[in-house]
Amino acid sequence: MSNILETIAESTRKRVADAKKRVSAEEMKRRAQALDPDTGFPFEKALAADDISFICECKKASPSKGLIAADFPYLQIAKDYERAGASAISVLTEPEWFMGSTQILQEITSAVHIPVIRKDFTVDEYMIYEAKVLGASAVLLICALLDEDTLRRCREIADSLGLSSLVEAHDDQEIQMAIRAGARIIGVNNRNLKDFSVDVRNARNHRAQVPGDILFVSESGIKTPQDIDILRDADVDAVLIGETLMRAKDKPAMLDYLKGKTRLKICGMRRPQDIEYANQTRPDYIGFIFDPSRKRCVAPEDAASLKGMLDPEIQAVGVFVNAEIDDIVNIAKAGSIDLIQLHGQEGPEYIEKLKDALKNAGAGDLPIIKAFKITSEADLKAAEESPADLILLDNGAGTGQPFDWTLLSGFKGFRRPFILAGGLGPDNAAAAIRKFHPFAIDASSSLETDGVKDIEKMQALCEAVKNC
Structure with a gap:
């Protein structure tokens, strides 16, 4: 033969x-x-x-x-x-x-x-x-x-x-x-x-x-x-x-x-107290937002300090929106982040350039997450074909609302690991995990009271995810 x-x-x-x-x-x-x-x-x-x-x-x-x-x-x-x-x-x-x-x-x-x-x-x-x-x-x-x-x-x-x-x-x-x-x-x-x-x-x-x-x-x-x-x-x-x-x-x-374990990312960490809460509740990832237009933004030097306080078993994700590649590389080289999340209009060419820049600068082979605003099956198809290491499905950065989950349910053949974001909290995380088996879920505003992280809400979400 x-x-x-x-x-x-x-x-x-x-x-x-x-x-x-x-x-x-x-x-x-x-x-x-x-x-x-x-x-x-x-x-x-x-x-x-x-x-x-x-x-x-x-x-x-x-x-x-x-x-x-x-x-x-x-x-x-x-x-x-x-x-x-x-x-x-x-x-x-x-x-x-x-x-x-x-x-x-x-x-x-x-x-x-x-x-x-x-x-x-x-x-x-x-x-x-x-x-x-x-x-x-x-x-x-x-x-x-x-x-x-x-x-x-x-x-x-x-x-x-x-x-x-x-x-x-x-x-x-x-x-x-x-x-x-x-x-x-x-x-x-x-x-x-x-x-x-x-x-x-x-x-x-x-x-x-x-x-x-x-x-x-x-x-x-x-x-x-x-x-x-x-x-x-x-x-x-x-x-x-x-x-x-x-x-x-x-x-x-x-x-x-x-094996069926969904990981948890808590984003928008900006205070030493937030890091203390994370060390107690133990999500898998925390997120530092580096976009100056966001209210939960942190300066690179503050992120470096906060990272030093973080339990080493918890990974830090740097969130960027249409940032200059050199700026991302410099933060990566400083050791402030373990993963990179892109939340703007960064396309495949940008992602490949970022990968090359990280490699050439000796900044490490950091996993890259690309966020997609999901409004149609075409958005899901673009997400599935992205050269990023992981994809994040959202309703748009910082909206605090879920996208139309029926789009994901109805998209046959979607077999790529993804992070689910948008309007997730202690009340609906377990249902989302059972329905979609995401790689991770991402939460931020739902875990706050009066604009700051609430340890009781963080604890409730962590327990919901781990029990699921």
Whole structure:
């Protein structure tokens, strides 16, 4: 067959042949068999948890998307995943299309305490022995690459080494092949490996073909908590998520979002007392407004002072309206903010220029939020296509009123994480979260009494969000 999968497989065969010249097949097998096979299969245990498990992926690129992460601090990414509650980590070791390596796998397995699966295009049992030596807890076996006898043989070799096998299928025929080969974990890929198109319903549609005593994993194309809810309702045991996490600058926050946790931003902080209230109520973000036309505006030097008082686990967002890029960069370089929010008419070209300016000035790779005033589906489409790292949906800066939420409900296919703003407070935040599953909600004026922040209102909102 002439397709992407076979092209990668042929390249992998050549890679394995080269590897055998460095370490012979006999020597690699000897090294693997010298290691303890009595592992207890931790990868399977991690996937058998009561709720849906998350396998979080480390990959720099892919054939379908090209370069995904130009900056790829893979050890920090893996540690972030572990800290954020990942059940397991998937590490790509294919070098040509995914820019992975066996070194990356070995370093990650040594740095984390959760199971790690070697994700590669297994075409030779050598790769299974190699995975054991590199410290992996599991290997990927793809039905489309292996005949049934070879698949069974590879699974048996993995079993003998104490490695789990995630057996990947795409259709009912391959699922039956995996079952006959003795698979204990079957993953259904929502991505067609022949043309790399994605249909997130694929795993759900094939769930009934896999017996309940076999762990079931949905792979690829998962972007929202709604996707997770659909798969949870289908009795899926685990999800494997790659691109959605790799494109997120704050990966723990994105994993929280996929797990269903909505974050909270309280904007318009301008007094030391406001910061004290934030440290007590503990929102995820606070906002400093740098637009001189707004009554809650703070001067850059005051923001720097307030940031110094803020609990380091709470992130500060700088809110700007049609600001000069140099002004934003200078505030970012001062360390006063952790994220940038643009609330004017800043278009895609402005955002790209700002990203370049931050990078060139050594101001850090700060996530950029772009706010959109939502009056029509066209506004939602523009928001979905924005090059910003996150989008914020509002009725217009500072109105204190929600936009017409039926627009969001009626816009089919909107699958981008977003911050919801406008008229949100303790009374309606829970309903908004349950209805829309936003990445975060943003509140300001609803948390004030006589024009200043009210700790009781802040506390009520924080509790409403966290309880939801």
